[in-house]
Amino acid sequence: MKKIWGYWRKKDLLPFSSSIIPGTDRGHHGTNFKPGYHIRDKDLGEIHKAASVGSVAKTHQVLLLGKNGLNDKDKMNRTALHLACACGHAAVVAFLLERKCLLNLCDAENKTALMKAVECQEEECATLLLEHGADPNVVDVCGNTALHYAVLFQNVSLAAKLFSYDANIEARNQDDLTPLLLGIRERKRQIVEFLVKKEANIHAVDKMKRTALMLAINYECMDVVSLLLQRGADIFSQDVFGRTAEEYAVISGFKIQKEF
Incomplete structure (x- = not known):
């Protein structure tokens, strides 16, 4: 059985209870940092x-x-x-x-x-x-870490340089965000694709147990959703509220189609 995810925007996304972008000085949000x-x-x-x-x-x-x-x-x-x-x-x-x-x-x-x-x-x-x-x-x-900052500013070249000197691709900040999860939350598609190719753990979860797939759905990163599904992302994993990626899709107004 193969699952195909179709999507159409039905309504505004329900906001996550997200904290200020980690590491931004003096409490600025990402767009103002x-x-x-x-x-x-x-x-x-x-x-x-x-x-x-x-x-x-x-x-x-x-x-x-x-x-x-x-x-x-x-x-x-x-x-x-x-x-x-x-x-x-x-x-x-x-x-x-x-x-x-x-x-x-x-x-x-x-x-x-x-x-x-x-x-x-x-x-x-x-x-x-x-x-x-x-x-x-x-x-x-x-x-x-330095890698989190390379991701925040979507600098693939710097990220690659950091990897060549043994930067930890799974480092977690105080919000339990790996560089991959941070990249998805900040809608940095290019560097997210780079991290996935570098074998970043697509099953990592944040402190609310939200997976990379859940974050990608919430932040409308549909190219990333497709990439994660191709890589075998778990659609049945549950966050702390008991919601799965499929439920996040419904909440966010995306239709799931199945092909057998």
């Missing part, structure tokens, strides 16, 4: 100012004069490496790495420089960090 740092001179040491404007010469001078140490943190717990990565200053990043700066120090949100590079879509900086041994599996205050 702005990556990077709010930079104010009064929060910065001399080395942080130099790194944030991309001056290798000034960064070097600050170190030579002993005004700051290589790994000193500013008032927001950021190192020069954090600021250089967030601002996309690869030359400063390379200089700091040559001086053997510490790679995995965390800022006030427990984000490493690698996380900031990925969050800010600074692929050259991220690549330099990974090549020098940065850990892709550190988690921030919301439990997100």
